[in-house]
Amino acid sequence: MNPGEFSRRRFLIGSLSTLGGAWLAARWPMIAATQEHIHGAFESGQAPAFQFFSPEQAVEIEAMAAQIIPADDAPGAREARVIYSIDRALTTFEHDKQPLYRQGLTQLQGKTRGLFSGRDKFSELTSEQQVQLLTAIEKSEFFELVRLHTIVGFLSNPEYGGNHDRIGWKVIGFEDAGAYEPPFGYYDREINKDDGR
């Protein structure tokens, strides 16, 4: 059970008598059903097919995303399946960015060959080499766009294909409970123990 669900339940038990509580209770199964459906594909073991990227291209972009938000003691962009949100964005609301990705992928390959002779694929470089290469292109429009899409995919609602299992939100400490009760944070704890007004 993720922390979001836990506090949602606590919240429902705590305030079912109010109008808002009742309303959320009525709607929650619907929201949950939608999200389950979307993640159904993953859970059944088969990753959804890419609609824009070829499998090879996806590997390259995913490797970039994994350097923009790497895994450390907590998961990163790869684990959050950001690549699926980018693929989906490029066939929907970011449709017009397709050419930039095509050109960017070619440039990425060119840069890989230029910097590391004999190497063809960014994704097959060592992590240090990848960082070195991305540092060299971090001012480019392509990098900026992949950075934007990686952050958006990491932190947007899971319905968009990324932020798998709410990994992005867990990393930054965003609970996603839908509703909360005081105390909210460390500094209002004392005051809100009895009456925060």
Add this chain to the structure above:
Amino acid sequence: MKHFTTGTQVDFVVVGAGAAGGVVAKELSTAGFQVVVLEQGPYLRESDFRHDELRFRDIYDKPYLGQEILTNNHELQPNTFRRTDMDIARPLPVVGYGRCVGGGTVHFTANYWRFHEIDFIERSRWGPIEDTGFADWPITYADLEPYYTKAEWDLGVSGLASASPFDPPRSKPYPLPPLPVKSSGVLFERAARKLGWHAYPAALAILSQPYQGRSACMHCGFCEWFGCEFAAKSSTLASVIPVAEKTGRCEIRPNSYVRRISTDKHGRADGVIYFDGERREQFQKAKAVVVCANGAETPRLLLISKSNLFPQGLANSSGLVGKYLMFEATAGALGTFEHPLNEYKSVQVTRVIHDFYDSDPQRGFYGGGGLDARFDYYPIGYALYAMPPDAPRWGADFKRALKENFNRTLNVFAHTTALALESNSISLDPDLKDAWGLPAMRVTYKSHPDDLQNMAFFRDRALELLEAAGAIKKWGFPVEDATASVHLMGTCRMGNDPKSSVVDQYHRAHDVPNLFIVDGSSFVTSGRNQPTCTIQALAYRASDHIARMARSGGIRSSL
């Protein structure tokens, strides 16, 4: 809800169902009049609102992916922008407003500041400021006080009367106690005490307890820029519009984009022409017209409605329609703290400081304002736009900074004065058209130097507060000339003299006896840039007078 045919001559047609329009609709329909409200945006319900940052956020953060569901869409209704009339105006999204039933009150932050007494008479107190339209209002705080109280009780506002030593006099306390303080509020209050200033519980148009059959705030946190799924935010959508509909005399007609106010041969308004949802032209007949389309769209509509009788645009014999535009003036700073604040929970603001509300000649410039403690960011926006300036933009250290700071950041935000300048305006772009073929809005705006000095002053107070609150790191927003605004004021200013104003003190257009203009455009000064409480108090007051005039046959409609 009642439906009228377009051929029925209703008593009033109201253009725009926003902060003012919702109030006018309720007041006039409960007073017994037939009212049709035409709103260009959709009629969304609580069940349409989602906690979805990607879909519901907006223009400020382009290249953000905002889908403009609740707000105006610049692809369909673009505006152009220039600093002065010497520059070429180019397309740039600078004007933002709520475009749905409820207007800007659906997604606003709900800070609900009354004006203070000084705001109405500041020109007399301070003296003239050269090359500006700095002027007194034709009404005083005392004239408006009963309507402030009415707004607070009718719509549902939470707060603590007289908690601020600077609070203006009031006839009644707030109907609801303040919302629970957040960590930002506690730190802010602590800092203020250290500095000898006075932080007090924010007045918010949000219910801290159930009220009039609506739910209390559930502290969901998706408040600013979002619609409230619980109807706890006192938008006109949640509060007064349902009351208007229940009278059986008021129809809210969404997806109805008014393109012209029509006048008869005597120069009286006889209805409005609008595009319906299928972009077909319709004509709604009415005895009188009330325009509540906000400080930017109202002057545009009046200018588009020019005719042989009104060659400069409707109600524009003064030539001042669109002039004296006042934008949102703000300043602020961000800071990070040792322990989690979890500011993403609950409403944005819980504490406010008004110690610097009044202008002070010793500062060397005109200007005043208020400060609040808040957090204006959601996860994506935070990562893109609000990280500490020394944080790397990607990689392991970026991620670490994101992880450490998202829950430990707050911003101190100041809302400050904007002087009215004749050169700041809404006009019609000579070339660009919107998706319906109407002339696009052209915005000309350059802040007065005093506004910029005032912002710098408030930015420094914000940094001082963060220091006193014990921030680990703090950084100020750059002080810049305004380039975008969601507070739109002053383009049809109120006054006694038809030569120097557009509407009289009862919001009747000087030039057209059955045309009323009630929204942010009536403002003579900007107050301290939290306009909505005053917009709505004015709407209650105007409605009172309009209803009285209508009953006594004083409106002189077209026949």
